[in-house]
Amino acid sequence: MTRITRRDFLRRTGGGLTTLGLVAQAPSALAQPRPLSRRVAANDKIVIALIGCGGMGNVDLGWAMDEPDVEVAALCDVDEHHLNNTLQNVIKKNQQRTAKDGQNRPAPDTYKDFRRVLERKDIDAVLICTPDHWHALPLIYACEAGKDAYCEKPISHDILEAKAMAGAVKHFQRVVQVGTWQRSTREFVSAVAFVRAGKIGRITSVRAWKTDDARLGHHVSVGGPPAYFDYDFWTGPAQMVPYIPEYTHYNWRWFYNYASGETGDWGVHMMDIGLLAMSKDTDLVMPVEICGMGGKLAHPDDDRTTPDTVYGLMRFKDPDFVMIWRTERDHPDLPDHGTQFVGERGDTVTVWRGGWRVRDAEGRELPKEEAPPTNSHMRNWLDCIKTREQPRSNLASMAQTTIVCHLINASYLAGGETVHWDKERMDIVGRVGRETQSYERPYRKPWTLPIYKGD
Numbered sequence: 001m002t003r004i005t006r007r008d009f010l011r012r013t014g015g016g017l018t019t020l021g022l023v024a025q026a027p028s029a030l031a032q033p034r035p036l037s038r039r040v041a042a043n044d045k046i047v048i049a050l051i052g053c054g055g056m057g058n059v060d061l062g063w064a065m066d067e068p069d070v071e072v073a074a075l076c077d078v079d080e081h082h083l084n085n086t087l088q089n090v091i092k093k094n095q096q097r098t099a100k101d102g103q104n105r106p107a108p109d110t111y112k113d114f115r116r117v118l119e120r121k122d123i124d125a126v127l128i129c130t131p132d133h134w135h136a137l138p139l140i141y142a143c144e145a146g147k148d149a150y151c152e153k154p155i156s157h158d159i160l161e162a163k164a165m166a167g168a169v170k171h172f173q174r175v176v177q178v179g180t181w182q183r184s185t186r187e188f189v190s191a192v193a194f195v196r197a198g199k200i201g202r203i204t205s206v207r208a209w210k211t212d213d214a215r216l217g218h219h220v221s222v223g224g225p226p227a228y229f230d231y232d233f234w235t236g237p238a239q240m241v242p243y244i245p246e247y248t249h250y251n252w253r254w255f256y257n258y259a260s261g262e263t264g265d266w267g268v269h270m271m272d273i274g275l276l277a278m279s280k281d282t283d284l285v286m287p288v289e290i291c292g293m294g295g296k297l298a299h300p301d302d303d304r305t306t307p308d309t310v311y312g313l314m315r316f317k318d319p320d321f322v323m324i325w326r327t328e329r330d331h332p333d334l335p336d337h338g339t340q341f342v343g344e345r346g347d348t349v350t351v352w353r354g355g356w357r358v359r360d361a362e363g364r365e366l367p368k369e370e371a372p373p374t375n376s377h378m379r380n381w382l383d384c385i386k387t388r389e390q391p392r393s394n395l396a397s398m399a400q401t402t403i404v405c406h407l408i409n410a411s412y413l414a415g416g417e418t419v420h421w422d423k424e425r426m427d428i429v430g431r432v433g434r435e436t437q438s439y440e441r442p443y444r445k446p447w448t449l450p451i452y453k454g455d
């Protein structure tokens with residue numbers, strides 16, 4: 001395995017000499033060769049572990065446990081309270097499953113350190129439901145350990161992480177589904193198929209939006225973290241800042257130190273549908289020019305570091321169209337989130353969670369065609385673990401949507417200057433955006449980001 005240093009990697013990508021995926025380098029503590037997990041056969045149980053037992057972790061785990069061929073062997077969290085609550089949920093749900101099928105299931109083991117989970121050879125796959133700054137390392141280490149993964153969105157904290165993750169997944173040939181479950185629900189599948197079939201003609205523009213109503217206020221540090229919460233581990237590769245409980249669980253998404261604001265939180269869902277419909281398959285069209293403007297305009301005194309108002313404007317070539325991402329206080333006459341396609345005649349296709357509609361340029365309703373129902377996002381992943389096919393929201397595809405979110409933030413952080421993107425090289429062209437933390441940020445020691453070649 002060829003190794004390069006991170007500095008070499010950055011110099012090469014910065015110099016624009018090479019493409020993603022570069023070369024395998026494995027500085028992670030777990031990077032020594034190790035036996036891969038077993039291959040899961042069609043009739044086998046899939047043994048999983050959950051890493052990150054917070055809000056979405058419990059939702060994803062519930063979806064997985066609805067499937068009869070899933071067993072939960074381990075739970076992992078750096079917050080003992082979250083860990084214990086989830087353990088109780090699993091025990092209760094297992095009792096319900098036993099009442100149905102008569103099979104007894106042992107309670108899962110609990111862990112604080114996800115690396116110990118990945119050492120277990122009986123575990124086939126992991127759900128990675130940690131905050132965004134804690135996706136890249138568990139995912140890359142899971143690949144090294146031969147595990148498949150269901151990784152929450154947006155896949156990464158920044159562009160460099162997204163590239164390293166895509167490289168690792170390809171290098172180790174893992175099956176990774178990302179939690180953009182709209183790709184598996186009927187209204188979005190139908191709208192995407194309708195647009196792709198040219199039913200409203202050539203698409204000239206795409207709008208994606210979400211109302212941002214988050215307001216954190218102002219809090220101060222009043223002492224250290226409680227004994228049940230390992231704040232140092234929770235901070236991980238991010239910058240260490242004084243502990244303020246209100247800015248940890250759930251609210252981390254409003255801070256660039258951990259995440260990418262509403263653009264990465266909801267933009268990744270809504271823009272993903274725009275990109276998917278404008279692409280032939282899951283290899284997505286990518287913008288060539290990206291401009292992000294906005295600010296903390298609604299509540300300038302709020303402690304969040306990500307903007308509450310963002311307009312992200314993107315230009316695409318072949319096909320030629322523009323896309324706008326908007327997050328602001330309100331969207332009159334529209335659902336509070338959605339994706340809308342505008343055709344050459346002024347017809348529109350609008351889709352949101354729970355519905356979709358087609359209208360002509362005068363606003364009259366037009367007939368639409370429902371796509372056949374699909375299996376669930378979780379089921380799609382589990383099936384792919386067995387067939388080794390790529391799932392609907394495969395990581396390579398979702399690296400592209402995630403990078404679009406980071407590019408908007410990179411432009412915003414660069415003062416609204418236009419960022420240029422090269423899809424083939426999978427890199428920013430030129431200087432603008434490259435120096436922002438949406439492109440890359442230093443890892444806090446002892447953590448380092450392994451960079452894998454994609455082949």
Ligand SMILES: NC(=O)c1ccc[n+]([C@@H]2O[C@H](COP(=O)([O-])OP(=O)(O)OC[C@H]3O[C@@H](n4cnc5c(N)ncnc54)[C@H](O)[C@@H]3O)[C@@H](O)[C@H]2O)c1
Binds near residue numbers: 112
């Ligand atoms: N797909 C969706 O619709 C959807 C919806 C909500 C959230 N999400 C995504 O799910 C992820 C989690 O979001 P959330 O709202 O559940 O956050 P959360 O803060 O509620 O939960 C995160 C959990 O991870 C734990 N954690 C942090 N670092 C850890 C580590 N190193 N090892 C183990 N556990 C660790 C935290 O203690 C917490 O329990 C995010 O990436 C978010 O964007 C997706």
